[in-house]
Amino acid sequence: MSTETAAAAAQVAAPPPAGWEEARSRVYAVGLAAALPALRRPLADTDGHTLAEPLTTRTDLPAFPTSSVDGWAVRGEGPWDVVGRVLAGNTPAPLTADGTTVEIATGAMVPEGTTAVLRIEESSRTADGRVTGTPRPQPEWREPGEEAYAGEELLPAGTPVDPALIGLAASCGHDQLPVRRQPRAALLVFGDELLTAGPPGAGRVRDALGPAVPAWLRRYGCQVRSSDVVGPVADTLPAHVAALRSALTNADLVCTTGGTMHGPVDHLHPTLEALGADYVVNTVAVRPGFPMLLARLVGADGRVRFVAGLPGNPQSAIVALVSLVAPLLAGLTGRPMPVLPHATLAEPVPSRGDYTHLALVRLDRAAGTAHPVRHVGSAMLRGLAGADGFAVIRPGTTGEAGARVPVVPLPLLPGERSW
Structure with a gap:
């Protein structure tokens, strides 16, 4: 299909947006179906x-009976004659005679024939060198398979x-x-109006997503190299097609920023059409974050790749990440669909009618409460910088203070545990 035909096709009215929870489930399912290979x-x-x-x-864990204290491995009743020493890392000879003992270190293998282990601090020595004391009634060693x-x-x-x-x-x-295998991700930044250095001015704004999105993706377990971040890509359809085709060569997931609408310089939809992509989700009924999308492409090699279209407004782009990219990556890596924790709203959060509202909140983990933050416009990042996640206000609900709501946590570094 020519780029001109693709552009014309993109002008067809978009389907109604998918519900937020439906979109997450749909994206997770396609990710799981394309789970990355094991190594x-x-x-x-x-x-x-x-x-x-x-x-x-x-x-077995432990693989052998292991002393849990420093002391004496004894056989029978005391006092006991000392016949040796057992240190960790050695295989001791059995205790074959009653009234004998070996000194034993924590972590050492308990000799066969041992009837008790006497703690060193609860023992004493007689004038002729024998050991005396009263072992505790409970065994002082770990059994194999414990x-x-x-x-x-x-x-x-x-x-x-x-x-x-x-x-x-x-x-x-x-x-x-x-x-x-960890997913390989790339980022294409769209927008001729973007600056990559210095303060904004004269009608141009600073690109906040080019530096930030790769860091978010790494927290979701992706590999993102500096060479995988490209932009700003020129606001022309040929430039978009060339950039996306190139990024898809090595990436499992390509995220794009901006261009998800159908304006005069929004070329993402005709680009996807030109490359033969199928939509998994094309717009989601969520605020902020509208519109966002996820598309699927199958290469000539049979390998499945994905494109996540993030809105150009910074906070909306992060909403798209937590809404679509997070469940997709869970599926690609074979992880379970993320289960959202719940918190109690400390203050009311307005609903968005038929749309799900993802409201930035700071969490009081001790109290289990979520506190809305300020500066939360679609183009703002100040509120995001002080937040722990998004409270989910479902369509048709009021988000009153005291309501228990799901919370989408912001991603942590790989290996970190959420609340």
């Missing part, structure tokens, strides 16, 4: 990835890998983990 990586290189298979143990049995599933596929999981995998005997 095995050394433990040290898995932070921020996602388990492609369940994490299981290669051995934490997990060999082959037991500890965490399911789809679990984000963080430092705690890496440590657990190492304790289970793993040297590598099967993880999903």
Whole structure:
């Protein structure tokens, strides 16, 4: 199809916007259907990835009876004759005779034949060197399999890998983990009016999304290189087609900023038409953030790629990220659909009629309350900089103080845990 034909096709009236929750579900489903391939990586290189298979143990945890204190491994009744010492990392000889003991260190293997472990601080020595004391009634060692049995599933596929999981995998005997390949993302910034340096003025505004969106994408677990950020792209259809075609060569996801409407220099829709893209979502009934879109392309190699059209207004672009990009990336990495926490509105938040309202809030985690912030216009970023997430005011609800509402948290660094 020629670019002129594509431009004409783009002028056809857009379909009614999808509901916000419906759009999230639809996007997650197409992401999951195109989940990225699994690969095995050394433990040290898995932070921020996602388990492609369940994490299981290669051995019992602990693998052998392990002393939990420094003291004496004794057999039978005391006083006990000292017949040796056991340090961590050694395999001790059995205790074969009653009335004998070996000094034992925390973490050391408990000798076969041990009937109790006496804590060093609760023991004493007789003049002839024998050990005396009263062991506690509960065993002072960890039994094999106390934490997990060999082959037991500890965490399911789809679990984000963080430092705690890496440590657990190492304790289970793993040297590598099967993880999903991290998505590669690119960003195209549209708009001849944008400045990339210095203060705004003379009718031109500073590009705030070119520096910011890659950082958000990295917090969602994407790889974004400096060479993957291109723009401002000239406001012509040929320039848009060339830039998007080039970005799709290596990226799993290309985000664009601006051009999602049908104005005289809005070329994203005809560009997608020219490249043979199919819409997954074409506009969402959400404020701020309207219009946004997600499109799907299948290359000649059969590989699926996605284009997320973010609005040009900065806060609206971030709304599009949390609304469409976050669930898409969850699907691509094989993670579960994000479950939204809830909070109680500390102050009223206005509804937006038939549209979902995503209202920036600061969270009081101790009280479980959400407090609306100021400076929240579509083109503003001041409120976003002091917020923890977006309160979800569903269509037809009033958002009165005291209402329990879902909250979309802003993305954290890979491996960080939300509230």
